[in-house]
Amino acid sequence: MSVGRQELKGDAGPGTEKQRLDELAELIGRSLDSAAERGASGAEAAVSVDRGLSVAVRMGEVETIEYHRSQGFGVTVYFGHRKGSASSTDLSPTAVADTVAAACRIAQYAAEDPYAGLPDADTLAREFPKLDVFHPWNLDADGAIGIAMECENAARGFDPEISNSEGASLDTFQGVRMLGNTLGFMHGYASSRHSLSCSVIGQRDGQMQRDDWWTVARAPQDLEAAAEVGRKAAERTLSRLGARSLTTRQCPVVFAADIASSLLGHFIAAIRGGNLYRKSSFLLDCLGKPIFPEFVRIHEQPHLPRALGSVPYDSEGVATYPRDLVSQGVLQSYVLSTYSARKLGLKSTGNAGGVHNLTVEPGLLGLPELLKTMDSGLLVTEMMGQGVNIVTGDYSRGAAGFWVENGVIQYPVEEITIAGNLRSMFRGIQAIGSDVDARGNTRTGSILIDSMTVAGN
Amino acid sequence: MTNESLDVARRLILDPLALSASDLDRVMATMLGAAIDDADIYLQQSRYESWALEDGMVKEGSHSIDQGAGLRAVSGEKTGFAYSDEIALPTLIEAARNARAIAVAGASSPSRVEARETPSRLYLPIDPLPSLSEQDKIDLLRRLDAEARRLDPRVEQVIVSLSGGSSAILVLDRAGAMHGDVRPLVRLNVSVIVQQDGRREQGSSGGGARADYRYFLEGDRASGYVREAVRLALVNLEAGEAPAGTMTVVLGPGWPGVLLHEAIGHGLEGDFNRKGTSAFSGRVGERVASALCTVVDDGTLPGRRGSLNIDDEGTVTQCTTLIENGILRGYMQDKLNARLMGVRPTGNGRRESYAHLPMPRMTNTYMLPGATPPEEIIESVQHGLYAKNFGGGQVDITSGKFVFSASEAYLIENGRIGRPVKGATLIGNGPDVLTRVSLVGNDLALDSGVGTCGKDGQSVPVGVGQPTLRVDGLTVGGTSV
Numbered sequence: 001m002s003v004g005r006q007e008l009k010g011d012a013g014p015g016t017e018k019q020r021l022d023e024l025a026e027l028i029g030r031s032l033d034s035a036a037e038r039g040a041s042g043a044e045a046a047v048s049v050d051r052g053l054s055v056a057v058r059m060g061e062v063e064t065i066e067y068h069r070s071q072g073f074g075v076t077v078y079f080g081h082r083k084g085s086a087s088s089t090d091l092s093p094t095a096v097a098d099t100v101a102a103a104c105r106i107a108q109y110a111a112e113d114p115y116a117g118l119p120d121a122d123t124l125a126r127e128f129p130k131l132d133v134f135h136p137w138n139l140d141a142d143g144a145i146g147i148a149m150e151c152e153n154a155a156r157g158f159d160p161e162i163s164n165s166e167g168a169s170l171d172t173f174q175g176v177r178m179l180g181n182t183l184g185f186m187h188g189y190a191s192s193r194h195s196l197s198c199s200v201i202g203q204r205d206g207q208m209q210r211d212d213w214w215t216v217a218r219a220p221q222d223l224e225a226a227a228e229v230g231r232k233a234a235e236r237t238l239s240r241l242g243a244r245s246l247t248t249r250q251c252p253v254v255f256a257a258d259i260a261s262s263l264l265g266h267f268i269a270a271i272r273g274g275n276l277y278r279k280s281s282f283l284l285d286c287l288g289k290p291i292f293p294e295f296v297r298i299h300e301q302p303h304l305p306r307a308l309g310s311v312p313y314d315s316e317g318v319a320t321y322p323r324d325l326v327s328q329g330v331l332q333s334y335v336l337s338t339y340s341a342r343k344l345g346l347k348s349t350g351n352a353g354g355v356h357n358l359t360v361e362p363g364l365l366g367l368p369e370l371l372k373t374m375d376s377g378l379l380v381t382e383m384m385g386q387g388v389n390i391v392t393g394d395y396s397r398g399a400a401g402f403w404v405e406n407g408v409i410q411y412p413v414e415e416i417t418i419a420g421n422l423r424s425m426f427r428g429i430q431a432i433g434s435d436v437d438a439r440g441n442t443r444t445g446s447i448l449i450d451s452m453t454v455a456g457n
Numbered sequence: 458m459t460n461e462s463l464d465v466a467r468r469l470i471l472d473p474l475a476l477s478a479s480d481l482d483r484v485m486a487t488m489l490g491a492a493i494d495d496a497d498i499y500l501q502q503s504r505y506e507s508w509a510l511e512d513g514m515v516k517e518g519s520h521s522i523d524q525g526a527g528l529r530a531v532s533g534e535k536t537g538f539a540y541s542d543e544i545a546l547p548t549l550i551e552a553a554r555n556a557r558a559i560a561v562a563g564a565s566s567p568s569r570v571e572a573r574e575t576p577s578r579l580y581l582p583i584d585p586l587p588s589l590s591e592q593d594k595i596d597l598l599r600r601l602d603a604e605a606r607r608l609d610p611r612v613e614q615v616i617v618s619l620s621g622g623s624s625a626i627l628v629l630d631r632a633g634a635m636h637g638d639v640r641p642l643v644r645l646n647v648s649v650i651v652q653q654d655g656r657r658e659q660g661s662s663g664g665g666a667r668a669d670y671r672y673f674l675e676g677d678r679a680s681g682y683v684r685e686a687v688r689l690a691l692v693n694l695e696a697g698e699a700p701a702g703t704m705t706v707v708l709g710p711g712w713p714g715v716l717l718h719e720a721i722g723h724g725l726e727g728d729f730n731r732k733g734t735s736a737f738s739g740r741v742g743e744r745v746a747s748a749l750c751t752v753v754d755d756g757t758l759p760g761r762r763g764s765l766n767i768d769d770e771g772t773v774t775q776c777t778t779l780i781e782n783g784i785l786r787g788y789m790q791d792k793l794n795a796r797l798m799g800v801r802p803t804g805n806g807r808r809e810s811y812a813h814l815p816m817p818r819m820t821n822t823y824m825l826p827g828a829t830p831p832e833e834i835i836e837s838v839q840h841g842l843y844a845k846n847f848g849g850g851q852v853d854i855t856s857g858k859f860v861f862s863a864s865e866a867y868l869i870e871n872g873r874i875g876r877p878v879k880g881a882t883l884i885g886n887g888p889d890v891l892t893r894v895s896l897v898g899n900d901l902a903l904d905s906g907v908g909t910c911g912k913d914g915q916s917v918p919v920g921v922g923q924p925t926l927r928v929d930g931l932t933v934g935g936t937s938v
Contacts, residue, residue, distance in 0.1 A: 058732070061534060061535070062535050062559070063534065063535060063536065064535070064536045064537070064538060064559075064814065065535075065536075065537050065538065065555075065558065065559055066538040066539070066540075066814070067538070067539035067540070067552070067555045067556075068540065068812070069539070069540065069541045069542070069543075069552075070525075070540075070541075070542055070812060071542050072542075083516065083517045084517065084518060084519075085517065085518070085519040085520070086519060086520040086521065087519070087520075087521040087522070088521065088522040088523075089522065089523045089524060089525060089542040090522065090524060090542065090543075091542075095522070098522075099520075099522070102520040103519075103520070105591075106506075106517075106518040106519065106520060106591075109515070109518065109591045109592065109594075109595055110515055110516060110517055110518060111514035111515050111516055112514075113514065113516045116516065116517075141558065164732070164733055164734055166732070166734055201734055201855055207856075208734075208736065208855050208856065209855060209856055210734070210853070210854075210855035210856070240856075243856070245932075248701050248702040248703075248938055249938070250938055278511065278614050278616070278650065279613060279614060279650060279652070279657060280614070280650055280657075280659065384851045384852075384853065384858070384859075384860045384882075384884070385849070385850060385851045385860035385861065385862055385882050386848055386849050386851075386862055387848070387860070387862040387880070387881070387882040387934070389659075389880060391650065391657050391658060391659045392657070392658065392879075394879050394880065396699070396862070396880065396881045396882040396934040396935065396936075397860070397882055397934070398851070398858070398859075398860035398882055398884045398934070400853075400856075400858070414856060414858055415858050415884055415885070415886060415932065416884065416932070417701075417860075417881070417882050417883075417884050417932060417933075417934025418934070419699075419701060419881065419882075419934050419935055419936045420936060421936075453701045453934075453935070453936045453937075453938060454701075455701035455702050455703075455884075455932050455933060455934045455935065456702075456703070456932060457703050457932065
C-alpha cells in the first residue's frame with residue numbers, strides 16, 4: 001500500500017482549511033501510533049470539525065440565531081480479529097489517548113470474528129477525484145436573516161388564505177474531516193452545505209393545513225431563490241386545503257418525485273450487506289434476477305461535482321466508483337461494506353456508511369403526462385409513519401395527496417393509508433417521470449405503480 | 458437539604474475543567490443586559506457504551522464521551538444560541554457574546570421570580586457502566602442468545618444489544634441559581650428472525666430504565682424479553698392479510714399508548730399552541746375526548762425512561778393533567794413558551810444535548826385506568842381488530858392526522874380474538890379520535906422503557922402507557938379490501 005501518511009491531498013482551499021487538515025492528520029497519526037503501542041494489530045481513526053450558523057424567522061420576526069461549533073473523534077481498533085470502537089467530542093491529547101484506550105479495552109472482550117478487520121489494502125482509495133464540495137458562505141447573522149425574511153415574506157404574502165407560519169430558516173455549515181488507518185491511508189477534505197426552508201399554514205372553512213419547501217446545496221449560488229422557495233411552500237399548503245378522506249379501494253398510485261426516494265431507500269435497505277447476511281431482507285439471493293420491469297436502471301454516481309452525496313471514498317477509505325445496481329430491471333450489485341462483503345464472500349462495493357447519489361434513470365414523461373397514463377388513481381405527496389417490514393417487504397403507511405381522474409387532479413385527500421408488498425410494488429412500476437428531484441442523495445422522478453390498497457373511511 | 462444529584466453533576470463537570478462558579482457568573486454577566494428576558498448556561502458531560510451480539514458472539518462494543526456547553530439568551534420571542542464542544546472560559550465568553558447579540562432595543566421587561574423547589578430523587582446519580590463487569594455483560598448477551606435458540610428450532614438469527622450510560626448536566630439560570638442532575642439510562646433489546654418453509658418473520662422486544670444494568674437481572678426480566686421476541690416472530694409466521702378500512706379497534710395496554718403520544722401529546726406541546734399551529738390551539742376547556750378519558754404527562758415516575766428530576770432548564774418535573782374526563786385542561790410548557798403564554802412552566806423543557814435548544818417535550822404520557830375488564834372489551838366487539846403491539850408513529854400537528862403501526866394484531870369476530878394478521882398502519886385524526894373511545898380497561902400498563910421521541914431533529918427518551926381501549930372507528934391500513 002503506497003499512500004503515504006504525510007501525503008495530504010484533498011479539496012481543501014488555501015490557508016486555514018489546509019492548516020486544519022494538517023492538524024487533524026497529526027491527531028489521527030498520534031492516535032494510530034497510540035493504538036499500535038497498546039498492541040493493536042490494526043486501527044482506523046476519523047476526526048471532523050464543523051462550524052455553522054442557523055437563523056430562523058417567523059411571522060416577520062427573528063426567532064432564533066444559532067452558532068454551531070462541533071467536533072468529533074472516533075477510533076476502531078483490531079487485535080487480530082477482535083474489534084473495539086470508541087468516540088469523543090473532546091480532541092485534547094489526553095481525551096484522544098483515553099478514547100484509544102477505551103477502544104482497546106473493549107476489543108479485549110469482543111469475540112474473535114474471522115471477518116472483522118481493516119479493508120483489503122487494494123480496495124482503499126488511491127485517487128481522489130475533485131468533487132468541488134467546498135464552497136463556504138461568509139454570511140453573517142444579518143445576511144442570513146435577510147434571506148430567511150425574503151423567503152417567509154414571499155410565502156405569507158402569496159395568498160390571504162396563508163394564515164400562519166412555522167417560519168423560514170437558513171442554515172450554513174462548513175467543516176473538515178480526515179480519515180486514516182494503519183494500512184497507510186490518510187486523507188481529508190473540506191465540505192460545505194447550505195439550506196433554506198419554509199413552512200406555512202393555510203386555513204379555509206375551519207381546516208388548517210401546513211406544507212413546506214426547501215432547497216439545499218454545496219454552493220450558495222446553487223440554492224433556489226428565497227422568494228421561489230417561499231412561493232412553492234405557499235402553493236403546496238394551499239393545494240392541500242379542503243382535503244378529505246377516500247373510501248377504501250384498490251387503485252394505481254403515483255409517488256411524487258420528492259417522496260419516491262423513500263421507495264429507493266427501502267430497496268437499498270433490502271440489498272444492504274448487513275440485512276443480507278442476517279437474512280433480514282425480502283431480496284435474499286436476488287443477484288442477477290429481475291426485481292423491476294425491464295426499463296428500470298438504478299445507479300450510483302459518487303463523484304458528481306457539487307452533489308450532496310458525493311464522496312471520494314466510503315467511511316472506511318474504500319474507493320467509491322460509479323456503477324449500476326439495477327440495469328434492465330435486473331439486480332447487478334449489492335450494497336456492501338468490507339465486513340458484510342466478507343460475510344457474503346464478496347468484495348466491498350465502497351458503501352460503508354451508505355450509497356452515494358443514488359440515481360434512477362429518468363423516463364420521458366413529466367408529472368402531468370404520468371397522471372394521464374395513470375388515468376384514475378392516487379397521487380401521493382406526503383407519507384407518514386414507518387410501517388415498512390424489510391424482512392417480508394410488507395408495506396403500509398399513512399398518506400396524503402390528491403385524487404386523480406381522467407389524468408387530472410380532482411381534490412386533495414388525507415387520513416388514508418396505502419398498502420402492498422414492496423416486491424410486487426417494484427415489479428408493478430409502470431413508468432418513471434422525467435421530473436427528477438435532485439436535491440437529496442437519491443435522485444428520482446415520480447414513480448407510477450400499477451395497484452395498491454388504499455384504506456380510508 | 459442537600460441535593461446529591463447537583464453535587465455529583467458539579468463534581469463531574471466543573472472539577473476536571475478547573476472552572477469555578479464565579480467563572481460561570483462572569484459568562485452569565487456577559488450575556489445579560491436590559492433587553493434580555495432570560496438566559497441560561499447548560500453544561501453537559503455524557504458517557505455511553507453499547508455491546509452487540511449476533512451470530513452467537515459479541516462481535517463489537519463501543520464507548521463514547523460527549524461534552525459541551527450551550528448558552529442561550531432570550532429576548533421577547535427571540536432566542537440567541539451558541540454551543541461548543543470545548544468547555545473553556547474564553548470559548549464560553551465568545552459563545553455568550555454570540556448568544557446575546559439576539560437582544561435588540563425595545564424588548565420586553567424582566568420576568569418572574571419563583572420559589573425554588575427541591576426535586577425529588579427519581580433515580581440515583583450513578584454511572585451504570587461499572588454495575589456489571591464487562592465479562593458479565595458479555596455472559597448476559599450470550600445467555601439470552603442461547604435461550605432464544607433453545608425456545609424454538611425455527612429461530613434462525615438472534616441479535617441482542619445492551620447499552621447504557623449516564624448524562625450529567627448543570628444549568629445556571631439567569632438569577633444565578635445552579636441546577637444539576639445526573640441521569641442514568643440503560644437499554645436491552647432482543648431481536649430474532651424465525652424461518653419456516655422459506656417464510657421469514659422477525660420479532661423484537663426489550664426494555665430499559667433510569668437504573669443500572671442489574672435492572673435486567675431482577676426477577677426474570679431479560680429472559681422475558683427473549684420469550685416475547687420469539688413469541689412475536691412465531692405469531693407473525695401465522696399472520697394473514699390485514700384488513701383495510703375503518704373499523705372498531707381494540708388497543709392493548711402499555712406500549713400501544715403511542716396512540717396518546719401521537720394523537721394528542723405533540724398537539725398539546727406549548728410551542729405549537731403559542732404559535733397557533735396545532736389542531737388543539739385555543740381549545741383549553743373544550744371536549745376533545747370521551748368522558749372516560751383522563752390523560753396525564755408525568756415526569757415524576759421513579760426510574761422510568763421518560764422521567765427527570767429536573768428538566769433541561771432546571772424546572773422540577775411534575776404530573777400535568779392534559780385531558781380530564783374528556784375536557785382539555787392544559788399544555789406542556791418550557792420556560793419560554795410559558796412566559797409568552799402567561800402560565801407556569803410544567804417541567805417539560807427538554808433538549809437532546811447542549812448542542813440543541815430546549816423546547817416543550819413529553820416525559821411519560823399515559824391514560825388513567827377505567828373500570829372495564831379487558832376481556833369484556835374484546836367481548837363487546839362483533840367485528841374489529843385487536844392491536845396488541847406497535848412500532849412507532851408520527852403526527853402532522855397542524856392537520857391533526859396521526860399514524861401508528863401495529864406489529865402484532867388479530868381479527869376480532871363475535872367477541873373472540875381470531876386469526877393473527879400482518880402489521881398495518883393505523884391512521885386517525887388527533888382532535889376527535891379520543892371522542893370515539895367507548896370503553897377504557899382497568900388494566901393500565903406503562904411501556905417497558907423503549908420509547909424515543911423525535912421533534913425538530915432532536916431525540917429524547919420518553920415513556921407511554923394506557924389501559925386496554927376500545928376505539929369505535931379507526932382506519933386500518935391493511936391490504937385486504
